[in-house]
Amino acid sequence: MAVDGGRRAAREPVAVVTGGASGIGRAVVADLAAHGYRIAVLDRDLPEDHGIPEDRDGDRVRWVAGDVRDPDAHDRVVDLAHSRFGGLDLFVGNAGVHDGGIGVRDLDGAALAEVARHVLDVDVVGYLLGARAAAGPLTDSGGSMVFTLSDASYLVRGNGAGIAYAAAKHAALGVVRHLAADLAPAVRVNAVAPGGVVTGLRTTDGRHVFAGADEITAAVRELNPLGVVLRPEQIAPLYRLLASPAAAGMTGEVLRPDGGLSVR
Template identity: 65%
Template sequence: MDPAAGLMGAVRSPGERPVALVTGGASGIGRAVVEDLAGHGYAVVVLDLGEPPGPLPPQVVTVIGDVREPADNERAVQTALSRWGRLDLFVGNAGVHDGGVRLRDRDGPALAALARQVLDIDVVGYLLGASASAEALAERRGSMVFTLSDASFMVSGNGAGIAYAAAKHACLGVVRHLAADLAPHVRVNAVAPGGVITGLRSVGEDGASREVYAEPEPVAAAIRQLNPLGILAQPHQLAPLYRFLAGPSAFGLTGEILRPDGGLAVR
C-alpha cells in the first residue's frame, strides 16, 4: 500500500462498519464519545472497570478491565477483532485526578503513592492501550485520539495538582511521540478540554477515590469566569471532535491537539 494513503484515514467499502475502542467509556466524556460514535455508524468496544449505566446501542460491547494491565488492553483489542475483524480507532480516555494536591500537601511517601496512582492510570494506561492497538490500527490506516486537558498546558488556576499536571503534560509528549513513531500508518491526535464537569474522580495515595465535582454549581461559575468565552462545555459537545479527528476530513492532521477550552490559551 502507498504510505501516502495513510493520510486519508481508514478506507472502507460501502456498508462496512468502522470499529472503535474507547477506554474509560462508561461515564463522562468517554461515555459521550461512545454514544456519538455509535450514533454515526461505529461499532464500539468499551474498556472500563465496570459496566456503563443505562442502555447502550447493540453495537457497543463492554470489556471489564483495568487500563493499567497489559492483558486487559490486549483483551479489549482482541474483542474488537474477534467480533468485527478490524479496529479503526483507539480512544485513550480513562483517567483520574489528584484532587489538587500541591507539593507541600504530602510528605515524600504519601506524594510518591499518589503520583504512582495518577501516572499509572493517566499515562501508563495510555501507553498500554496504544501498544495493544497499534498493529491492528496500522492494518486499517486508522487513528488514535487521546483525551488531554487544559492541565497539559497550564499549571495553576484550573484545580490541577502536581501529579495531575505532570500526568497530563506527559500525555502531551505521548501524543507527539506516537504521532512521529507511528506515521504514516496511524494518525495520532488529541482533544484537550478545559472546564468540563463530569464524574471525574480524584484518587488518594491509598487508592480510595472521591468525585472531583461533588459540588458542581460553584465550580461551573468559576469555569465560566476563567475562560474568555464564558462557557461551560458539556461532554456531548466535545464528542464530535474525536470523530472528526478520526475521520477523513482530518486527513492531514497528526500530532495535533484540539483545545475546546473557551479560549484559555489566549489568557
C-alpha cells in the first residue's frame, strides 16, 4: 500500500531517490527498502555490487546511471519506477555537490563562475528537473516529495560551506517552498536539512569534503550544542516520516537534525 496521506494504491509503495549510491541517499534507500518500499535510484556513480543488504529478495532496488543535470535521466528513472514497480509515491531529491568552502575572493572570475554554475546546476537545477519528472505521477498517486537541504540553507558561517554551496542550498529551500505551494493539495513537499553529518560528499573537482575524518569529527562535535556527529542512517528515517500519514498535515516544512546548530 502507498503510505502517504493521499490516495492509496493496492501495491507496495514506490520511491525514486537521486544520489542514492552513497551517504545520506544510500541510507535513505536502505531504510525505505527495509520498510517495504521498492526504489528506483538515479546516480552518476553506481555502487559496484548494485545492491544493498535490505534488498533481501533482490528486486526492491533498481539503479539508473545518469547525471541529475540531464532531464532525460530523470525521465528514465521515473519511467523505470512505473514500468518495474507500477507507480510512484515518493520522490527524494538528494544528489548534491559541494564547493569546498570557497569565498568570493578565493578564485579568479572564470574559476568562480565555473564552480558556482556546477554547484547550482546539480544542487538546484537537478531538484527542479526531478520535481518536473515526478510531479505528474505523484499527483496521480497523492504522493510526496522530500528534498535534502543543509544547515547551509540557513547558516553562512562556521559550517564549512562556501559561497556557491550556501547560495545553492538557500535557493533549494526556495524550491521546496515554491513546489509546496504549486503542487498542493495533490502533492506534499518537505525537506530535511542535516548538519554535522559526515558523508561522502564531494566537491566539484571530485575531492572528498570530509577528508580527515578524525579532525572533521572533532570540529563538528565542538560546533553544535549537542556535541554529536550524526550518521546517515540516523537521518534516513526522517525522509520516511515525511512521506507517511504521520506528516499528512505537513507541506513546505523542513526538519533540521543538526545537533542544535540553529539555536547556537
